[in-house]
Amino acid sequence: MASQAQADRPLPGLHGLAFLGFPLHPAKKPSPERAGHLARVDVPMLFLQGTRDALAGMPLLAATVQRLGARATLVPFGQADHSFHVPAKSGRSDGQVLDEALDAMVAWVDGVLRRRTPAQAGPARRAV
Numbered sequence: 706m707a708s709q710a711q712a713d714r715p716l717p718g719l720h721g722l723a724f725l726g727f728p729l730h731p732a733k734k735p736s737p738e739r740a741g742h743l744a745r746v747d748v749p750m751l752f753l754q755g756t757r758d759a760l761a762g763m764p765l766l767a768a769t770v771q772r773l774g775a776r777a778t779l780v781p782f783g784q785a786d787h788s789f790h791v792p793a794k795s796g797r798s799d800g801q802v803l804d805e806a807l808d809a810m811v812a813w814v815d816g817v818l819r820r821r822t823p824a825q826a827g828p829a830r831r832a833v
Contacts, residue, residue, distance in 0.1 A: 744773065
């Protein structure tokens with residue numbers, strides 16, 4: 706919903722959008738329709754996504770992110786589902802995956818904030 710709002714009525718001062726498990730389509734009904742509005746979002750976007758997410762087939766999401774160009778970044782998490790749960794056979798815990806997701810988000814936010822021009826910087830307290 707935040708991305709739809711930003712596409713329709715951009716919020717001044719918003720520096721980026723991060724999605725933890727973007728719901729690209731209903732389970733078992735692959736379609737890029739829910740991503741159509743993303744082309745109108747003019748801020749950087751981060752997609753943190755499990756490769757087993759039933760709500761976003763990875764090939765379809767990767768193609769969607771690629772079409773968005775340089776303002777979109779996809780970070781896949783192997784064997785994770787929509788809630789970033791991984792099976793025990795993955796050798797990783799859910800907590801480890803969430804730590805990886807948080808590290809990826811922090812790195813992305815740092816990069817977004819470093820790319821701002823001085824005129825965009827404004828107060829240091831602005832959220833991404």
